[in-house]
Amino acid sequence: MIEVRNIEKSYNGKVVVNIPALTVNAGEAVGLVGNNGAGKTTLFRMVLDLIRPSKGEVFLKDVNVAQSEVWKSYTGSHLDDGFLIDYLTAEEFFKFIGDLHGLTEGDITERLLPFMDFFNDEILNQRKYIRDFSKGNQKKIGVAAAALSNPELLILDEPFANLDPSSQIRLKNLLRNMREQKRITMFISSHDLSHVIEVCERIVILDKGQLVQDMQTNENTLRELETYFTV
Ligand SMILES: Nc1ncnc2c1ncn2[C@@H]1O[C@H](COP(=O)(O)OP(=O)(O)OP(=O)(O)O)[C@@H](O)[C@H]1O
Numbered sequence: 001m002i003e004v005r006n007i008e009k010s011y012n013g014k015v016v017v018n019i020p021a022l023t024v025n026a027g028e029a030v031g032l033v034g035n036n037g038a039g040k041t042t043l044f045r046m047v048l049d050l051i052r053p054s055k056g057e058v059f060l061k062d063v064n065v066a067q068s069e070v071w072k073s074y075t076g077s078h079l080d081d082g083f084l085i086d087y088l089t090a091e092e093f094f095k096f097i098g099d100l101h102g103l104t105e106g107d108i109t110e111r112l113l114p115f116m117d118f119f120n121d122e123i124l125n126q127r128k129y130i131r132d133f134s135k136g137n138q139k140k141i142g143v144a145a146a147a148l149s150n151p152e153l154l155i156l157d158e159p160f161a162n163l164d165p166s167s168q169i170r171l172k173n174l175l176r177n178m179r180e181q182k183r184i185t186m187f188i189s190s191h192d193l194s195h196v197i198e199v200c201e202r203i204v205i206l207d208k209g210q211l212v213q214d215m216q217t218n219e220n221t222l223r224e225l226e227t228y229f230t231v
Contacts, residue, residue, distance in 0.1 A: 007056030
């Protein structure tokens with residue numbers, strides 16, 4: 001589903017991402033972990049063609065993301081609040097995203113149903129613009145919008161950040177259900193090691209832009225990651 005070939009990204013002569021090869025298979029859920037500045041967001045931005053690599057290429061389903069728009073129809077993503085339209089209400093934003101994917105209002109309502117507990121009565125019918133929501137609630141809107149089109153590929157940058165503990169657990173369950181029921185391919189970064197392990201079957205570690213570990217999750221993974229990140 002995702003194939004990263006020899007990508008490198010430099011800023012001001014400094015290499016911030018350098019990945020010779022990374023493949024995410026269809027139906028796989030891969031967690032991306034790494035310390036601040038490791039290059040996670042930069043990698044996601046290259047995968048989504050928001051920035052271009054200094055070298056190398058990214059392919060989604062064998063299509064070079066820089067040479068086609070076709071992958072956008074089956075890819076849902078939320079990296080940051082720049083993905084939102086802050087002068088719309090949450091309903092207007094979901095309608096906007098739904099229209100892009102040819103969804104009716106009925107489709108949108110139905111597809112948001114699984115998110116109702118996660119929304120905790122604080123997202124819909126609030127009569128306020130997205131810019132006036134809390135950071136955590138903005139994140140909820142972005143994650144739901146990313147999932148709205150039932151994408152084949154879902155890319156989320158730190159989806160658990162800014163969420164209260166109940167919302168983190170609800171999101172974890174939502175993502176696991178999506179993965180199990182719809183076989184959505186997921187590429188998710190997180191600083192929360194335990195959540196990302198529970199959602200993802202495979203974890204890759206980025207360190208100073210390099211892919212230093214690639215492991216299948218098992219009962220020892222949390223301990224291994226904690227050991228890795230203990231300095
Ligand atoms: N536009 C830019 N100009 C210069 N340097 C940049 C730019 N974007 C990212 N960088 C640098 O690239 C490196 C990787 O940043 P990135 O945001 O990808 O890391 P990250 O792993 O997502 O970090 P965090 O966990 O803190 O969000 C950092 O050193 C950052 O300062």
